[in-house]
Amino acid sequence: MELSTLWFLLIALLFIGYFVLEGFDFGVGMLLPVLGRDERERRVLINTIGPVWDGNEVWLITAGGAMFAAFPEWYATLFSGFYLPLLLILLALILRGVAFEYRGKRPATSWRRRWDWCIVFGSAVPAFLWGVAFANIVRGVPLNAAHDYTGSLFTLLNVYAILGGLTTVALFLTHGAIFLALKTTGEIRQRANRLAERVGVAAAIAAVLFLGVTLLRRATPSAVTLAVLAALCLVGGLISNRAPSRTDPEGRREGWAFAGTAAAIALAVASLFADLYPFVLPSTVDPLTNSLTVTNASSTPYTLKIMTWVALVFTPIVLLYQGWTYWVFRKRIGVQHIPDEAAQMPAPGGRAVG
Template identity: 60%
Template sequence: MDLPTLWFAAIAVLWIGYFVLEGFDFGVGILLPFLGKTNTDRRVMINAIGPVWDGNEVWVLTAGGAMFAAFPAWYASLFSGFYLPLFLVLLALIVRGVAFEYRGKVDSVQWRARWDQAIFWGSAIPALLWGVAFANIVRGVPMDADHIVTANLLDLLNPYALLGGLTTLSLFTLHGAMFLSLKTGGEVRLQARRAVPMIALVAVPAAAGFLLWTQVSYGTTWTLPLVAIAALTLVAAVALALRGREGWSFTATATTIAVATVVLFGSLFPNVLPSTTNPAYSLTVENAASADYTLSVMTWVAVIFLPVVLGYQSWSYWVFRKRITREHIEPTLVPAGRPGDA
């Protein structure tokens, strides 16, 4: 395997890590107004991801940095052509992070309600737009000989991309429900388990349709069994959740997300951004890559520091592995004359 191909695979792994880990963060945020019937329950949900959500976001920063260093032409064309959706993703992530920090700063029901809405939208918008963006990357975009993307917003909102957005939105929501049933106790856990069948009514057909469309239109021979694996693990995840096998059901949704991401990158290769204007204008692993010296230095840096990062993140998950329940939440004191919901 040459260095450009190696780094294409490495970037795929980084996006897999981001979607699997940040996926359940997004799911918890999306479910916050639906499962959190009281302020205490909403605090249980937020505390379940509190120690890890910011660490999970490091994966997307690393993936973006790796794309910039390893494939600068891909990074330039992608971020200029997808400027609006990526700007909305960035804005949503900023608002979401601020909401986590500021939600408890003022002892007011209205204050917390506004930040809860910010958490919901800050989770739902990226969950939707990441699917739209990656579907368009696989499908290809109008791009000229200078690798300038000429697509407008309507070009990006095509049926295949919208189905991709619905797939990531529903799949991350299901992943979040699995995580809550595994990580919390009491009423939140029960609500999360009850939500699984309803979410699955959207997630399973959406994911199956999107993966089948991807395979038929853009897939290769070796991605076909991966599509089948992703579909089977998704169905297994729902079945395991209904039987109360929470650890295995969460593992199954994580596997579905990981394998589906491999299908997308496998369908894309050897392109990194296909051109629908003329296939000759497409960016490929070879013509978009940095020099071998740059890729060699990046490889050594990754070999040295990646185990440290993985070790630290694994340790943090182990430290905060216990379930969160209402008993772990201190009561919220509401000023006199202002009814609370804690």
């Protein structure tokens, strides 16, 4: 296997990891005002992703860095042509991170409510725009002979791309609701289960439509196989979310449900990359000569060789550390774990943190 193809697969794997892991905490963020009916319940929701949300974003940073080093022309064309959507994603992620840190700095309800809506905004905007961006990458965009993007923002907001954005939002909402059912107790768990049932139907319809349209445009056997498996995993996850648990009479099989939605997202993203290969950014102007491929967009073999050795050393370390983090914070939490005095705890300077 050529190193350029290997790095295409590695970048695909990094984006798969990002969408699977960041997908559920985007979902939790969007569901904050829906499932959190008071301050203690909202604290529970935030605490389910508190130890992991920033670590999940490392997958995106690594994917962007790998793209820059392995396929610099792909990186340059993508980040210049998709400049405004990617800037909006970046700003939303910054606002979301600030909101997690600042919402507890004051006890006022209005203060916390404003930051809660910043978390919702910072979760919903990236969830939608990532779907728009990847739909356009797979569909192709207008590139000239110099591989420069010649379209506008409205070129990216086509019907197919908007369908892709709605699909990722629905999938992440379902993934997040099932994650909350897996990580919480009591009424929050029950409400999350019920919501996952309703949102899951919309996610399944949107995903089938989006993947169906994608495969009708340009299908490969591997892409079709992965898309079918993704649909089966999503259905299996939704069925598991309805099935009663054998060990917990009050619960359902949330573990299998979460595994199903995670596998569905992973296989759906893999299907898009399988459909894209050997292109990295097709041109709608002249696909044969103006498109970027794994060959004409890649770095030199020497650069890819050095990157491969670095990845072999450090990737297992990162995976072990993140796996350990999830293991340490694996237990369920509920409102009983949020002390009453936490919302009024004094901080230095006379302010309160929650």
